Amino acid sequence: MCVILLSLVLSITHSALLTAQTNPQPTKPLPWEKIDLPPFPKDNPSQAFSSFKIYDAQNNPIRIPREDWENARALIAKDPAWQTWLEKTRQSVDEWMVNHPENIQWVTGWYHDFVSPKDGSPLIWTSAVPGQTLSSHSDPIVEVTPKIFGGWVFSFRTRNAQKILEAARLYRLTGEKKYAEWAASQIDFYADNFAQWPVTKDHRKGCRIMWQSLDEAMNLIQYVNAARTLADFVPQQRREGWIEKLFKPDAILLQKSGQIFQNIPCWHRSAEAIVAMYCNDDALWKEAVDGPYGVRNQVKRGVTSDYLWYEQSIGYNYFVVSALTPVFRYALMTGRGDALRSEMKTVENLMLSPVMMRFPTGQCPNPADAPAPETVPNMAICAASADIFPTKIGVQRISTTKNWEDLLDPQNTPPAGSFVLPLVQSLNMESSRMAVLKSGSWQVYLHYGQLGPAHSQAEALNFEAFFNNTDITHDPGTVPYGSPLSKNYYRRGVCHNVPLVDGLDQEGWDPGKLISWSSNSITATQPKYRSNAQVSRTITIEGERLSDSVTLTTLDKQIHALGFVLNLEGKVLLPASFTSDHVFNGVPPQNGFQYWTNVRSSKFTNEATFDVDYKNLLIHITFDLPGEFTITSGSAPGYPPKRRDSLYLETRGQTATLKTRFLPTSSENAVDIRAASSVK
Numbered sequence: 001m002c003v004i005l006l007s008l009v010l011s012i013t014h015s016a017l018l019t020a021q022t023n024p025q026p027t028k029p030l031p032w033e034k035i036d037l038p039p040f041p042k043d044n045p046s047q048a049f050s051s052f053k054i055y056d057a058q059n060n061p062i063r064i065p066r067e068d069w070e071n072a073r074a075l076i077a078k079d080p081a082w083q084t085w086l087e088k089t090r091q092s093v094d095e096w097m098v099n100h101p102e103n104i105q106w107v108t109g110w111y112h113d114f115v116s117p118k119d120g121s122p123l124i125w126t127s128a129v130p131g132q133t134l135s136s137h138s139d140p141i142v143e144v145t146p147k148i149f150g151g152w153v154f155s156f157r158t159r160n161a162q163k164i165l166e167a168a169r170l171y172r173l174t175g176e177k178k179y180a181e182w183a184a185s186q187i188d189f190y191a192d193n194f195a196q197w198p199v200t201k202d203h204r205k206g207c208r209i210m211w212q213s214l215d216e217a218m219n220l221i222q223y224v225n226a227a228r229t230l231a232d233f234v235p236q237q238r239r240e241g242w243i244e245k246l247f248k249p250d251a252i253l254l255q256k257s258g259q260i261f262q263n264i265p266c267w268h269r270s271a272e273a274i275v276a277m278y279c280n281d282d283a284l285w286k287e288a289v290d291g292p293y294g295v296r297n298q299v300k301r302g303v304t305s306d307y308l309w310y311e312q313s314i315g316y317n318y319f320v321v322s323a324l325t326p327v328f329r330y331a332l333m334t335g336r337g338d339a340l341r342s343e344m345k346t347v348e349n350l351m352l353s354p355v356m357m358r359f360p361t362g363q364c365p366n367p368a369d370a371p372a373p374e375t376v377p378n379m380a381i382c383a384a385s386a387d388i389f390p391t392k393i394g395v396q397r398i399s400t401t402k403n404w405e406d407l408l409d410p411q412n413t414p415p416a417g418s419f420v421l422p423l424v425q426s427l428n429m430e431s432s433r434m435a436v437l438k439s440g441s442w443q444v445y446l447h448y449g450q451l452g453p454a455h456s457q458a459e460a461l462n463f464e465a466f467f468n469n470t471d472i473t474h475d476p477g478t479v480p481y482g483s484p485l486s487k488n489y490y491r492r493g494v495c496h497n498v499p500l501v502d503g504l505d506q507e508g509w510d511p512g513k514l515i516s517w518s519s520n521s522i523t524a525t526q527p528k529y530r531s532n533a534q535v536s537r538t539i540t541i542e543g544e545r546l547s548d549s550v551t552l553t554t555l556d557k558q559i560h561a562l563g564f565v566l567n568l569e570g571k572v573l574l575p576a577s578f579t580s581d582h583v584f585n586g587v588p589p590q591n592g593f594q595y596w597t598n599v600r601s602s603k604f605t606n607e608a609t610f611d612v613d614y615k616n617l618l619i620h621i622t623f624d625l626p627g628e629f630t631i632t633s634g635s636a637p638g639y640p641p642k643r644r645d646s647l648y649l650e651t652r653g654q655t656a657t658l659k660t661r662f663l664p665t666s667s668e669n670a671v672d673i674r675a676a677s678s679v680k
Contacts, residue, residue, distance in 0.1 A: 035452045037261050037301040037310060040431055045345040048307060049352040051422060054390040062344050064332045065387035067408045069172055075407060076173070085402040086173075093170060096163045097182045100127055100156070104193050108157060108211045109150015113482035116142050120483025121640040123148065125155050138641040147482065154211060160186065161222035168229040169404055180233040183226050188238075190223065191246035199253065206257025206268070208250075213257040214264045217271035220250050221326050224271075224278050243279050251275040251284060259293050261302050262454050263309060263316045266323035269295045273327045277334055289339065295327065299343040305431040307349035310451045312432065313368035314357075317350045318381045325385045332388060348389040351381055355421055357436055357445065359466040365445035366464070366475040367434065368455045369491060372639040373474060377421070386411055392419040426519035433511055439520040439541040441468045441664075446539055448524035449512030458505035460512055460526045461537045462496040465546060467664055470617045471569045473497060476639040485595065489637060493565060494592030494648075499552040499658075500563040501533045503587035532556045546662040553655040561587065562656040564625075564649045567636060570614040572645040574633055577602040581632060587650065596634030596646065603630050611665060612645075618665040625651055625658045 042048075046061050053061045076082045114123050116139035123134045123142060130144045130152050142148070164186045171180035190209060197208035207216030227234070227242055251272045258265030269288045273295060276285035289295045302310050302320070309316040328344050331337045337344075354364050354376045366373040382394035383401060387409045395411050396419060424443065427436040433449035445464045450456040457478075465472040478490035489495055493505025507530045515523040515536070525536040538549045552562050581601035587593060605628050612619045623631070629651040636646035649658060 035261065037452070039300045040303060040305045042303065042305060042307070042346055045349055048349045052352050052391045052393060054392060054395060061348060061389070062341060063388055063390050064337065065329050065409055066333070069408070072173055072407045081402065082407065089166065090170065093163055093167050093179065097167065100160070102160065102186065102189055104196065106153045107150055108153045108209065109147055110211050110482060111151055111154050112480035113147040114151025114155065115480045115483045117483065119640045120479030120485040122480060125152065150211065151482070154215060157210060157219065158215065161219040165222045165226040165229070168226040171233065172229050180230055184230055184234055184238070187223055187227060187242055187246070191242050194246050194249060206253050208253070213254055214267055216250065217254055217267040220247070220271045221274055223247070224274050228278060247275045248279060248281070255287060261293065261298060263311060263319050263323065265293055266298050266320050269293070269298065270323050270327040274330050277330055277336065295324065295340065295343060299346050303346050303350060306429040307346070307353040308429065308432045309350060311368055311455045312434070312450065313370035313455055314354045314364050314366065314374045315370040316455070317354055318378055321347055321351045321381055321385060325388060328388055344388065351378070351385065351389065352391070356424060356427060358424060359443055360469045361466070361471070363471065363474070366477050367447045367459065369457055369478045372477045428517045430514055435517060435522050437520060437522060437539065437541055440543060442541045442546050444539055444541065444546065446522055446524065446537070448514060449526065450509040451511060453509050456509040457491040458493045459496040459498060460506050460510060460529065461524060461535055462498050463539060463548070465662070467617065467619070470614050472619060472662065473566070473568055479640060485637065489592045489595045492592040495567070497566050499535050499550055500565065500587070501530055501552070501554060502561050503563065503591040504530065507531060544664055548660040549657060551655065551657040557654065559652055559654065562651050562653060563587065564658045565646065566660070567644055567646045568612055569644055570612040570619065572633055572647065573611045573613055574600065575602070578633060587648070596636050599632060599634040601630055601632040603628060620663045620665045622661045623649060623658065625649060625656065627651055
């Protein structure tokens with residue numbers, strides 16, 4: 001997912017629908033193949049998360065945005081802080097215009113390839129054309145390959161699109177023609193050369209300028225908004241040239257891509273609809289909004305009843321909000337907003353729903369192939385969309401910022417006093433295949449299944465847990481897709497708290513089944529975990545104790561290595577019985593374990609106990625696993641450059657049940673226990 005751009009969704013009866021959402025039927029298409037999603041019921045979305053929202057006199061949470069250039073000039077004239085902001089903006093755009101010319105010979109690559117091949121850490125981008133090497137924060141010397149250079153070009157063209165819009169706005173604000181001339185010349189460049197770039201193929205088909213159609217759609221939105229801003233500078237004939245050579249051909253090309261329910265097509269349809277409004281093309285509008293995979297259906301089928309995006313990554317909630325707010329904004333400003341008001345009310349809730357899942361530190365659970373865990377609320381998204389989705393969070397944030405949106409459309413004074421987030425409570429999000437347990441000092445997140453293949457990982461029945469503010473275990477996320485660690489480690493079972501059969505993790509994806517749920521206990525199963533195995537998990541909070549029971553059952557009547565992974569954010573205090581182990585018993589090292597270091601193993605019978613040091617807290621962990629078993633400890637990758645202590649328990653047989661108890665221990669014992677641990 002391109003996180004840089006966040007700064008920078010069948011007609012059936014209601015009863016049948018509820019049955020489908022309780023026990024969705026899995027299929028096994030490839031990630032880029034179509035998957036049918038029934039509509040998710042969403043009752044009265046305008047009143048969901050009402051404590052966050054600012055309503056107008058008609059009790060409407062949607063606001064009509066504006067661009068008040070006259071008021072903007074008045075603010076600049078009288079406010080020194082705005083004058084300072086304008087000067088910095090001028091300097092940035094001036095420097096870009098002079099020192100960063102476009103080059104038709106450059107071949108755009110993928111954002112996810114702009115990483116260190118060593119550890120997947122993102123490379124440091126600078127505006128200078130790369131030489132022979134670049135660096136990341138954890139890898140000082142990285143050779144620049146064609147893929148890496150293509151990733152640099154991606155960021156260049158993304159920034160160039162942003163500068164085009166910014167220059168157009170500077171012209172409109174100041175009247176200085178140099179900005180309009182440069183911005184128009186850049187759109188000329190893309191329009192004149194658009195047909196010369198080849199059309200990309202495979203799942204990226206539908207673009208020419210960028211590497212994938214997602215990036216093409218994002219930039220096209222910027223170009224059209226710049227053209228709209230330059231309306232009184234650019235003659236009609238020149239604007240018609242942009243329409244005929246760039247805007248409409250690009251929008252029509254985008255129609256060939258993203259004919260599925262997914263986050264990326266939301267960007268496609270948003271760009272297409274904006275072009276349709278700019279060009280007054282009703283046929284293009286109808287396809288972008290009302291087509292089978294248009295805006296309306298993406299929202300209806302992609303947003304679950306819990307107001308989470310069905311691909312499950314919390315980051316995709318925000319990514320879809322970022323994708324659809326441009327078309328909502330454009331429609332509201334041009335008088336077509338009523339056609340999309342229902343979708344707007346639903347999409348606003350995508351922005352707010354993750355707050356109800358947050359751990360005590362504000363960190364959010366991290367299902368699917370997202371980067372590092374989100375911290376909620378996402379102040380940047382709330383502020384960036386406050387002109388159409390006014391919330392107490394967003395308005396408070398923009399009252400302390402300076403940017404184009406705040407200059408052109410200042411919001412009302414934020415409500416008196418600081419907004420206090422509602423307390424997190426136990427929550428069963430069955431339509432989204434996940435749940436939160438909150439009882440006493442413990443909070444647990446359980447991911448009990450997936451709704452589709454796109455962005456799914458081998459993590460069904462994974463859990464994350466906090467004890468008060470202490471992070472006991474969490475999903476670290478994944479590095480950019482261009483890194484081998486993304487496929488070979490972060491998406492694999494070894495990165496999650498899940499069972500393994502002969503070292504192998506979940507096959508494909510599956511929604512799983514919820515068996516029972518209460519405010520302090522949940523049981524869920526994966527009957528199709530693998531073709532030869534099924535799994536069930538029960539998590540219960542009892543006072544200060546967290547209990548976890550996992551049963552792994554194979555179905556082929558053969559003896560297997562049955563394993564269980566537990567990744568911890570504290571330091572595991574190992575007893576002296578652990579010795580160096582260079583070969584895992586029964587586990588092929590290529591299954592992700594090749595990234596473990598400092599590997600040690602020890603054998604146990606029926607039970608093993610450990611203390612885990614979280615600096616200000618000790619957690620006493622007891623494992624009950626009948627018979628003989630091996631525990632292997634290692635240092636495993638967290639989100640780069642962090643690492644974490646991980647345990648792998650393995651026994652042999654046809655079925656096994658591992659019971660794990662987590663109990664906080666008095667911190668007064670910390671020094672003695674650390675001293676007693678002979679394995680440092």
